[in-house]
Amino acid sequence: MPTFAFLSVCAVPFLWVFLRAICLLIFDKNYFGADPGMELVTFFGKVAIVFLFMTLSFSHLGRPSKTLGVPRMRRILGLSVFFYGTLHLVSYLIFLAGFEFEKYYYDLMTKKRIILGSLAYFFLFLLAATSIDSVARNLGRAWVYLHRSVYLIAGLVVFHVFLSAKENFSFSVFLFCAYLVLLGFGLSKSWRKSKSRTPIFKA
């Protein structure tokens, strides 16, 4: 049951958009502002970032008791990142690239932030695909290394955000600092644990 509650919380941002879309259909009123495409792209992007950084900080909350089901919650968080990342990408494809894959391809070839974002999404996809218990068990130690790429994803995302800012870099700077702190925690933790072989993931 706590898992379900947690899942519902993670779904709130999506439900918020969904509700507005339904209201738009029913009442024929615009709830998304003048530029709904951009609004959705940035909204989903920001939600994905929040979940990503929550996932990262989740590992550093101290040693959690097993009964809390922390790994499971972390997996839900991670999958939420993937979910909102997907919505971010899809809304970009629909509203900014006009559903023309040529345009996406062109952006991918010429725009750094699109390359960074796509790369981050590619890794996110790998992590989501290997998040099932059986796959995780089969991968064994490799799974652990693979899932450390979440730090790589976060790094890519920080630069993706930095390159998307126009003149106000406060959010990018904040994100970069948060990233450095979390990366520092992660590195020191792996340093301390480098000898021990505790399984990180337990279903």
Added chain:
Amino acid sequence: MAKKLSRNTYENEVTDESVYLSRRSLLKGFGASILGYHSPSLYSGESSSTGNNFRSESQQMLFQKIKSRSKEDAIKLADSTPFNYASSYNNFYEFGSGKSDPKRNAKKFVTDPWEISVQGECDGAGTYHLEDLVRPHLLEERIYRLRCVEAWSMVIPWVGLPLLSLIKRFKPRSNAKYIKFETLYDPTQMPGQKSLFSAIEYPYVEALRIDEATNELSFLALGMYGKILPNQNGAPIRLVVPWKYGFKSIKSIVKIEFVEERPVTTWMKSNPREYGFYSNVNPSVDHPRWSQATERRLPSSIFSPNIRPTEMFNGYGDEVAYLYRGMDLKKFY
């Protein structure tokens, strides 16, 4: 000190209503045939949320002038972006970098009295009250497409006067090669000018080559949608150069200077790789971070993204292309 200009003839007398109405019905047919399309449903008629309540006589005068020139039918026929979107989705970094910040933060912005200082290579230098600058002119309404460098666009019915007619009165000398504009610098009123993380230096500076400025399309807007310009849209007076990206159309102008050397404009200074002096709308020259080939015509809906191809010079090529003949627009972006 404010100096009064000699008054030109002006014919802004009240027209008999029946004459006016028949003129409007004429316009209706005329406009439709020009534009070839119409979607009245986009126009929201009731939008009285601008501060069209006046503190002074000069504002009253301005309002009368603007109102008398507004052709409501034309607004409807023009496929305009509804007023509430055009006045709530703004880039006016002096009032914050979010799109809805300017509307919120510019509520108490004082635009009356307003003085404009004219300087540099001209015989008409001096400081003028806005009302003295405007009074002798017959205002006109112009429906222009506005293309933002961020790849969105709107259609807005401006009311104002051609920049050329003001420039003539300032009598620039032959060595005035550029005309430079400055926005008000007043951090007490404009919170964005105090922002710590902003990469923009204030006051905001924009400039045009003198032949661009004297082009027929260059326009100074005092109103839009038949109302006094809302503060967030650059009240009381702003530039509109529709064939260039929106940021060239500087808002809340307090200084006009005729200069010999090409000025460094605000966005050029902030990021010279991304923003050039000319900043003509050009679908084939990308912004380094996004393509300019298409644009989102606002308002769009989540069920119809309303993406359309961007036109060279924002579709005003006939009027302005000659200005750039022989220039490599990839180099002079």
